[in-house]
Amino acid sequence: MAEKKGIIVVVSGFSGTGKGTLMKRLTAEYDRYMLSVSMTTRQPREGEVDGREYFFTTDEHFEELIREGKFIEHAGYCGHYYGTPRDFVDRNLEDGKDVLLEIEVQGALQVREIYPEALLIFVAAPSIEELKKRLNGRGTEDPETIARRLERAKEEVKYIDRYDHLLINDDLESCTRLMHEIIQSAHTAPARNTGFIQTIREDLERE
Ligand code: 5GP
DSSP states (O other): OOSSOOOEEEEEOOTTSSHHHHHHHHHHHOTTEEEOOEEEOSOOOTTOOBTTTEEEOOHHHHHHHHHTTOEEEEEEETTEEEEEEHHHHHHHHHTTOEEEEEOOHHHHHHHHHHOTTOEEEEEEOSOHHHHHHHHHHHOOSOHHHHHHHHHHHHHHGGGGGGSSEEEEOSOHHHHHHHHHHHHHHHTTSGGGOHHHHHHHHHHHHHO
16 A cells, blocks of 8 residues: 555546547656546447446446446436446555546536545536537547537536636647646645644654
């Protein structure tokens, strides 16, 4: 077990904001971050690999894992289940890693309930016009799916002020750097250093 536990970093944002690319860049540049791989019941997109982007499974299996308490959180999104496997997160936090969860809003709020010290970051595209351009440009979803995702964005926008930070993803490099700085400064919060505070209190008692 590491001397200092890592923190959970929840990253949400409307579909198409580029948060997946941002997560990949962050984990490639800094080895202190571990990206949690979620489980989902949606179909893999072209190029997605089971166990890399997601663990793909069936509704029945997903529901069984819910009953067994294997998820930290789970949510329904556009007709499919998505959930964060518990073991991976707990193991890496103990190892002192900061664990990134790229999840939607309902899941983010569940995480905040269970881990009040989690850091919540919302990533937005510079404008809705740009968001639509990115969604259409990536060519992985049909127009009906894109429309559902934009509808979902209308719901999610209501919760942005429950997050600790809002990041505008206009440039990948600067956004990656800023996210790293935000996470590392979050480590200095007293609430995330209760072990250290306890130790110096006890040491002072003995003086
Ligand atoms: P996509 O289908 O585009 O990969 O993901 C759809 C949405 O589900 C995104 O907003 C993504 O962040 C979210 N998501 C991915 N994994 C999880 C998860 O484990 N839990 C929750 N609550 N949302 C997730």
